[in-house]
Amino acid sequence: MLAIGIDIGGTKIAGALVDEDGAILAETRVPSPASSATLIEDSVVAMVQQLAAGHEVAGVGVAAAGFIDAAQSTVYYAPNLSWRNEPFEAKLTARLGLPVVIENDANAAGWAEFRFGAGRLVSDMVVLTIGTGVGGAIVTGDALFRGGFGVGAEIGHMRVVPGGLPCGCGQRGCIEQYASGRALLRYANELADAGGIGQTLAERRAAAPLDGAVLSELIMAEDGGALAALRQLGGWIGQASASLGAILDPQIFVIGGGVAQSGELLLDPIRQAYIEHIPARGYHPVPEFTIAELVNDAGVVGAADLARISAERRLRGVRG
Numbered sequence: 163m164l165a166i167g168i169d170i171g172g173t174k175i176a177g178a179l180v181d182e183d184g185a186i187l188a189e190t191r192v193p194s195p196a197s198s199a200t201l202i203e204d205s206v207v208a209m210v211q212q213l214a215a216g217h218e219v220a221g222v223g224v225a226a227a228g229f230i231d232a233a234q235s236t237v238y239y240a241p242n243l244s245w246r247n248e249p250f251e252a253k254l255t256a257r258l259g260l261p262v263v264i265e266n267d268a269n270a271a272g273w274a275e276f277r278f279g280a281g282r283l284v285s286d287m288v289v290l291t292i293g294t295g296v297g298g299a300i301v302t303g304d305a306l307f308r309g310g311f312g313v314g315a316e317i318g319h320m321r322v323v324p325g326g327l328p329c330g331c332g333q334r335g336c337i338e339q340y341a342s343g344r345a346l347l348r349y350a351n352e353l354a355d356a357g358g359i360g361q362t363l364a365e366r367r368a369a370a371p372l373d374g375a376v377l378s379e380l381i382m383a384e385d386g387g388a389l390a391a392l393r394q395l396g397g398w399i400g401q402a403s404a405s406l407g408a409i410l411d412p413q414i415f416v417i418g419g420g421v422a423q424s425g426e427l428l429l430d431p432i433r434q435a436y437i438e439h440i441p442a443r444g445y446h447p448v449p450e451f452t453i454a455e456l457v458n459d460a461g462v463v464g465a466a467d468l469a470r471i472s473a474e475r476r477l478r479g480v481r482g
């Protein structure tokens with residue numbers, strides 16, 4: 163059974179026709195008309211019609227950044243788009259004549275990782291995506307965790323430092339301020355200021371401000387300063403994972419985002435910090451820590467799979 167996945171971002175809209183094994187049969191993308199809800203809707207409708215032509219499609223899954231209600235039909239709030247309480251599911255269903263589910267983009271990508279990537283052999287998984295901010299998804303008992311109102315699993319806004327650094331969410335001390343790509347740059351700049359092992363960082367900074375590309379180059383070259391910054395980052399991720407592990411008890415933590423390309427160099431300090439901070443250390447089962455397998459297209463693949471599963475449930479309900 164085929165389904166269509168759409169991923170609406172701030173700069174582009176991606177769409178794909180996906181089979182039940184998560185394989186993409188056709189895909190397309192267009193620039194995102196982020197400022198207009200009507201234009202976004204028109205783009206998505208055109209994209210679905212193009213992808214569905216000549217195929218039998220079970221449903222459409224739409225992934226978008228923002229708060230989605232528990233019924234997966236209304237987008238309460240999307241930070242990068244002009245949506246406020248947008249009844250997107252009803253509008254799309256009416257225009258497409260196909261069942262539609264709306265899902266938070268991090269949840270959709272996490273679901274793809276669970277079904278077809280690093281989480282495919284477990285029942286409980288936490289994904290931490292280290293980008294400009296910290297995102298993630300939680301799967302518990304083979305199901306995506308959304309919370310009672312649909313807006314749960316905002317892992318990046320777990321408080322790790324009371325009264326700590328201010329966060330874009332209006333609170334202070336969120337893990338996003340300590341374990342994001344931006345935090346990694348801050349650690350690198352602090353090391354450059356201090357001299358010593360930060361010497362190479364300071365030299366590179368003298369030519370141009372440090373950025374992700376320079377840091378990843380220095381990490382791969384195993385520069386002492388860049389590795390120290392990465393260990394600081396890993397320490398925070400590991401500490402936060404220990405708190406999540408105490409509550410959720412996943413068999414696996416999957417680390418995604420650009421910085422995850424540093425692989426074991428990042429996973430090692432994460433594991434160390436996890437073991438150090440888990441309650442009843444030494445007696446608590448230790449989960450696996452690994453790098454995300456699905457880098458591109460996770461959003462569209464996950465959204466399509468969620469739409470397909472939802473359609474299958476509806477069919478079983480009708481028949482049963």
Ligand SMILES: [Zn+2]
Pocket residue numbers: 318319329330331332333334336338
């Ligand atoms: Zn926050």
